[in-house]
Amino acid sequence: MQYLDFSEALENPDNEYEFSGRVSPEIKPSGIAPHKLAGDADISFKYFADYDANLHLNGYVRVPVVFVCDRCGAVFEKNLFLNLDEEISPKIDEDSELTYDLPRIEIDKFITSFILASFPSKVLCREDCKGLCPRCGANLNDGDCGCKNEETK
Numbered sequence: 001m002q003y004l005d006f007s008e009a010l011e012n013p014d015n016e017y018e019f020s021g022r023v024s025p026e027i028k029p030s031g032i033a034p035h036k037l038a039g040d041a042d043i044s045f046k047y048f049a050d051y052d053a054n055l056h057l058n059g060y061v062r063v064p065v066v067f068v069c070d071r072c073g074a075v076f077e078k079n080l081f082l083n084l085d086e087e088i089s090p091k092i093d094e095d096s097e098l099t100y101d102l103p104r105i106e107i108d109k110f111i112t113s114f115i116l117a118s119f120p121s122k123v124l125c126r127e128d129c130k131g132l133c134p135r136c137g138a139n140l141n142d143g144d145c146g147c148k149n150e151e152t153k
């Protein structure tokens with residue numbers, strides 16, 4: 001388990017610090033079904049505490065994923081880039097979604113839930129994916145299946 005201890009940032013508000021590393025998110029396939037992670041996540045972010053002890057994180061997470069195209073079902077591997085822009089507040093602030101009680105973050109856990117929360121709901125193998133023919137089920141990216149004429153009658 002990796003921890004980020006940010007007590008130094010709390011003692012020096014507005015001073016910027018950096019963190020980068022690699023984590024192995026533990027995400028069950030059902031969490032991001034039907035896609036699955038294909039490797040470790042690289043993370044890199046800057047962080048600082050403000051004068052109200054809120055911790056601000058800004059950076060990115062990059063993780064290779066085996067995606068399944070939402071439109072045609074093609075399976076392809078690609079890096080998923082997620083912008084990390086989070087604010088974590090001390091636990092006294094009940095309105096805040098992310099809170100801390102100790103000045104540290106369990107990086108593995110934090111990044112795992114971040115990936116789950118930010119995972120794109122629809123993924124296409126390419127922007128102009130033509131999908132499957134509603135009649136014969138052929139993958140239209142491979143060419144015209146011949147049903148088209150009937151459809152436009």
Ligand SMILES: [Zn+2]
Pocket residue numbers: 069070071072073074124125126129130131
């Ligand atoms: Zn597709």
Ligand SMILES: [Zn+2]
Pocket residue numbers: 133134135136137138145146147148
């Ligand atoms: Zn067809």
